[in-house]
Amino acid sequence: MRSTLMAGVALLTSAAACATPVPPAAATATAQHSFGPEISAEDFSAHVRTLASDDFAGRSPGGIGETKTVEYLIAQLQRLGLQPGNNGSWTQDVPMTETKADDKTSTFTLTTAKQTLAPAIGPEVVVGTRTGQPEVSIDASELVFVGYGVNAPEAGWNDYDGLDVKGKTVVMLINDPGFHVGSAELFGGKRMTYYGRWTYKFEEAARQGAAAALIIHDDAGAAYPWEVVQNSWGGPQFDLPPSEDPEPRLPAQGWINAATANTLFADAGLDFEAMRTAANQPGFKAVPLKATFSLSLKSSSRSATSQNVIAMLPGTTHPDEAIVYTAHWDHLGRNFSGVGDRIFNGAIDNATGVAGVLEIAEAFTVLRPAPERSMVFLFVTLEESGLLGSKYYAAHPSIPLEKTVAVINLDAMSVIGPSRELVVIGLGNSTLDDVARPLAEAQDRVLMEESEPQNGYFFRSDHFNFAKAGVPALYAKGGVDHREKGREYGLAWMTDYTAVRYHKVGDNYDANWDLRGTMQDLKLLYDVGRTLGGNREWPNYVEGNAFRKVEQRGQ
Structure with a gap:
């Protein structure tokens, strides 16, 4: 055979x-x-x-x-004798911006009424920019805790309700509202929705006009330990150019570990666990943290091209x-x-x-x-x-x-x-x-x-x-x-x-x-x-699914 x-x-x-x-x-x-x-x-x-x-x-x-x-x-x-799949070419050029933060010369500080925190970039915080700028400076931006950072009109949930975050730095939890209290009634219940993903949270913070956004890491909510965050953000970061991805972008975005978050909340006179529980309740209102965020981020950046490889039978x-x-x-x-x-x-x-x-x-x-x-x-x-x-x-x-x-x-x-x-x-x-x-x-x-x-x-x-x-x-x-x-x-x-x-x-x-x-x-x-x-079937998403398209596919 x-x-x-x-x-x-x-x-x-x-x-x-x-x-x-x-x-x-x-x-x-x-x-x-x-x-x-x-x-x-x-x-x-x-x-x-x-x-x-x-x-x-x-x-x-x-x-x-x-x-x-x-x-x-x-x-x-x-x-295999396949045909090139991109108009006669095996590859499809994907334009990208490559940015590498300089952790040695960049500074990251959180100033509270009690002290100035300077968590170590890498072991305790990670930060980067999607702007491609060689230098990003944020000076004494007010910190505000916005729960899960979710704006979901169809679910009647808006952590930004009545809040103007322009010039401010938002601090938020990973995963969906309801996750950290085991609620089966909010959002997807046990199943994460897109609102729980870190990508969405940064996207929404940018749409709201924030100066920066910081996600509080926890193993269960993120589904991986801090080392994964550190490794994923420790090397060059890549983005599509604005011409291909025109959505608003934050000047700076990153993660802080649980120990840093606990100290930050405690210095603001808040119990972090109590605030996390509160953020899981409908009607939660954002809470100022009585602290500021300052950042001097130096990065090297270049425009480059990566490649998708495509073949066709x-x-x-x-x-x-x-x-x-x-x-x-x-x-x-x-x-x-x-x-x-x-x-x-x-x-x-x-x-x-x-x-x-x-x-x-x-x-x-x-x-x-x-x-x-x-x-x-x-x-x-x-x-x-x-x-x-x-x-x-x-x-x-x-x-x-x-x-x-x-x-x-x-x-x-x-x-x-x-x-x-x-x-x-x-x-x-x-x-x-x-x-x-x-x-x-x-x-x-x-x-x-x-x-x-x-x-x-x-x-x-x-x-x-x-x-x-x-x-x-x-x-x-x-x-x-x-x-x-x-x-x-x-x-x-x-x-x-x-x-x-x-x-x-x-x-x-x-x-x-x-x-x-x-x-x-x-x-x-x-x-x-x-x-x-080998058939003429056109599969589709089921009735009521968010991805289902009304128009007839395949026509």
């Missing part, structure tokens, strides 16, 4: 010989493993091992890691309609302040997703009959910087979004072994669940929502930009209920991953991963695309 299918791949590859030559470095990496067209743990591992190697320098946008990653992806896609009957498989190739690069291992290799996050899309793409190249609809394989940049690569693609798609049938997103695949469930992040959002369910049942699995919906995973990966445009999105992978070792084993593994490896230098390839469940996931996600590629 393997040799026969390989002959088909060889024919496809020779047909694409006129495309861009295979970069030498990527060709060498490819030659080290003999790939076959079936979805296999051996091929998957070879991709992950290469992409998560030190040679790829943590896959940070704009550097040698990006160059090697893009070269590798193009080499693989050429090997044209449909035989309806090539103008597409199913998009996507995964982000970027990670955090290097830890410039650390010692010892300083490379964020990002093996699980997200070399596994990239490897998965490559494996699915290879399976489609030998599918007979070929899909009637086109298959787009999209590897996006700048996910770790706020889903910017997918945001840019959604604004400049290869196939119009109204002709995009669905997006299937692969991010941080499960590597713990076979599980009894397929976790659908955002289960119940769309009719894509109905496509996935019988495929899961055929594997003796059930569809289940994520075990920690309060962590807001639906808003933390690239499918979200498609969802905002009304394109049904499936973000699914194996769960924690291990078929042989039980649920507690899976939960312990995930807890350890978040604590020890997520956004840390410990996220490395491990030859001991149990990839049996990963292979089930990839085959199921392949079958979802194969099903949609």
Whole structure:
């Protein structure tokens, strides 16, 4: 079977010989493993091992890691005989502004009636600017606690009600109103809404005209420890230019740790825990903190370009309609302040997703009959910087979004072994669940929502930009209920991953991963695309869902 299918791949590859030559470095990496067209743990591992190697320098946008990653992806896609997916090009240039704060010369102070606090940038606070300015100065800006920083008219909730924050610095909690008191009645109950995401909170503070915004970190609310914040903000920060992202931007934004927040509130004569409880009550009113914030932020900034990588398998009957498989190739690069291992290799996050899309793409190249609809394989940049690569693609798609049938997103695949469930992040959002369910049942699995919906995973990966445009999105992978070792084993593994490896230098390839469940996931996600590629169905978000579009898609 393997040799026969390989002959088909060889024919496809020779047909694409006129495309861009295979970069030498990527060709060498490819030659080290003999790939076959079936979805296999051996091929998957070879991709992950290469992409998560030190040679790829943590896959940070704009550097040698990006160059090697893009070269590798193009080499693989050429090997498969796919077509360039962006008007004859394998890549889509994504304009970006790269800003790196100088923590050594920048100063961050909070002045209360009792003292001047100068928390250490990195261990206790992080701060940056989205303006691209080399210097940002904030002098004695009044601090005001605005609860969760949420303005949600449809929910009858406005933490900014009657408040003018122009020139002021807002301090706010992470997650949704109701979260820290366990309320099941406010917002999404246990499930985080977009109002709980840090990206929204900074966006809303900018719309309100604040001079700066500071989020108070806590492990439960953020869904990760302070070290993740420190690592994510410790290197260069990336943004789309204002021409591509014209929303208002804060001069400065950042996070403070819980100890800093407790001292700040105590100096203002306030009990932090009592104020956090109060912020969870309807009708909460913002509270001045009787303190000021001053900042001297020096940054280096440059305009640059990163790249999405796009390949296409044209449909035989309806090539103008597409199913998009996507995964982000970027990670955090290097830890410039650390010692010892300083490379964020990002093996699980997200070399596994990239490897998965490559494996699915290879399976489609030998599918007979070929899909009637086109298959787009999209590897996006700048996910770790706020889903910017997918945001840019959604604004400049290869196939119009109204002709995009669905997006299937692969991010941080499960590597713990076979599980009894397929976790659908955002289960119940769309009719894509109905496509996935019988495929899961055929594997003796059930569809289940994520075990920690309060962590807001639906808003933390690239499918979200498609969802905002009304394109049904499936973000699914194996769960924690291990078929042989039980649920507690899976939960312990995930807890350890978040604590020890997520956004840390410990996220490395491990030859001991149990990839049996990963292979089930990839085959199921392949079958979802194969099903949609061979019928005339147009999935949609369910009635009442915020992402559902009224107009008929596909017309």
